[in-house]
Amino acid sequence: MAGYDLETVVQQFDLSGDFVRAEPYGTGHINDTYAVLMDQGVSQVRYIFQRINHNVFPDPPKVMENIVRVTSHVRSVLESEGIADVSRRTLTVIPTREGRGFWQETGRDGGFWRSYIFIEKARSYDTLQDPRQAFEAARAFGRFQRLLVDLPGEPLHETIPDFHNGPKRFRDFEEAVQLDACGRAVTAGDEIEFMYRHGEIFEILPGEVEQGRIPVRTTHNDTKINNVLIDDATGEGICVIDLDTLMPGLSPYDFGDMVRTSTCRAAEDERDLSKVSLDLPMFEQLAQGYLSEAGQFLTDAERQHLITGGKMITLIIGCRFLTDYLKGDVYFKVHREGHNLDRARTQFRLVESILEQEEQMQEIVARIGE
Numbered sequence: 001m002a003g004y005d006l007e008t009v010v011q012q013f014d015l016s017g018d019f020v021r022a023e024p025y026g027t028g029h030i031n032d033t034y035a036v037l038m039d040q041g042v043s044q045v046r047y048i049f050q051r052i053n054h055n056v057f058p059d060p061p062k063v064m065e066n067i068v069r070v071t072s073h074v075r076s077v078l079e080s081e082g083i084a085d086v087s088r089r090t091l092t093v094i095p096t097r098e099g100r101g102f103w104q105e106t107g108r109d110g111g112f113w114r115s116y117i118f119i120e121k122a123r124s125y126d127t128l129q130d131p132r133q134a135f136e137a138a139r140a141f142g143r144f145q146r147l148l149v150d151l152p153g154e155p156l157h158e159t160i161p162d163f164h165n166g167p168k169r170f171r172d173f174e175e176a177v178q179l180d181a182c183g184r185a186v187t188a189g190d191e192i193e194f195m196y197r198h199g200e201i202f203e204i205l206p207g208e209v210e211q212g213r214i215p216v217r218t219t220h221n222d223t224k225i226n227n228v229l230i231d232d233a234t235g236e237g238i239c240v241i242d243l244d245t246l247m248p249g250l251s252p253y254d255f256g257d258m259v260r261t262s263t264c265r266a267a268e269d270e271r272d273l274s275k276v277s278l279d280l281p282m283f284e285q286l287a288q289g290y291l292s293e294a295g296q297f298l299t300d301a302e303r304q305h306l307i308t309g310g311k312m313i314t315l316i317i318g319c320r321f322l323t324d325y326l327k328g329d330v331y332f333k334v335h336r337e338g339h340n341l342d343r344a345r346t347q348f349r350l351v352e353s354i355l356e357q358e359e360q361m362q363e364i365v366a367r368i369g370e
Helices: 006-011 060-080 131-147 166-179 185-198 201-210 251-262 280-294 300-304 306-327 339-368
Strands: 018-024 032-039 044-052 112-117 217-219 228-231 237-240 247-249
Touching: 006 018, 006 032, 006 044, 044 060, 060 112, 060 131, 131 217, 131 228, 131 237, 131 251, 131 280, 166 185, 166 201, 166 306, 185 306, 185 339, 201 306, 217 251, 247 251, 251 280, 251 306, 251 339, 280 339, 300 306, 306 339
Parallel strands: 217 247
Antiparallel strands: 018 032, 032 044, 044 112, 228 237
16 A cells, blocks of 8 residues: 555544454545555444545645535535435545644654545446436536635635646647657647647637636536445435635636546557547436526526537537647656647547537527526
């Protein structure tokens, strides 16, 4: 377990019982995650322990301040609405014995640890098993946004600066093209031209914010389907997880990331681009699920730009893959020659598919809102 003394870590948190064992848990690639079993006499209870990756999240205390604020608020709103089993519908942060949301190691590299109650009889899925899961995951994210509409206090901390800053990503791309540090631009001519042709997509949503038509909200910013727990018995999307990227953002960004990650059955690095397309029935399930909750607070401009969010988020990921390819694969891990270029091509093909079906997608959104 990466050399961590989990028993010592567990002792820093306000938990009762005796440590039994810890096992690696989940499929995430950012934080180190473990399921810890505690013997509490009458029963054995599991908890989630995570070591926060402070290379990706350079200020873990601010990450945890965001998470504690949001989960506490969601809990209070759910309780006020008379919702049962609230502890299964929001993450519960276990405080340290000093009452903090995290514990920092004194040795090694000063790593940061946190703990949550383990939500039993529910799981996340890396790929959609059926259309209903798309509906349920989207509904869970829409509900999450609805519960945070009236989050009191100052805006959340920005845990990853410029995470969805399209204009900045485009400037980074242009710089990579001009420098051409690895001499790769000649092998990516079509992709570079695609970016120059569609780069104006990055300006649309920031322009709407500047004009006051789209509000900045508290958003999740990583709305993949595997960040929703699905109840084993009912199939309901019950809890949004992986809250490290909580920060100010736009609702079309969150919806757009669902479109990018859930409407195309092809792999993110699929070389056969004929397999890459947006599945319109799957999109309809996403839209219905999301709007069943988010429709209660979205402005007209936000509704009108949900598909813009899909185009923008997909293009921004493709832009990042292409930029990294041009720089020599310095950010994303690659497993073959041209891997990042393949990834960029897949994203750009999905952008094309969205553009080809945009009118039908808008009709779906409009119909749901009637």
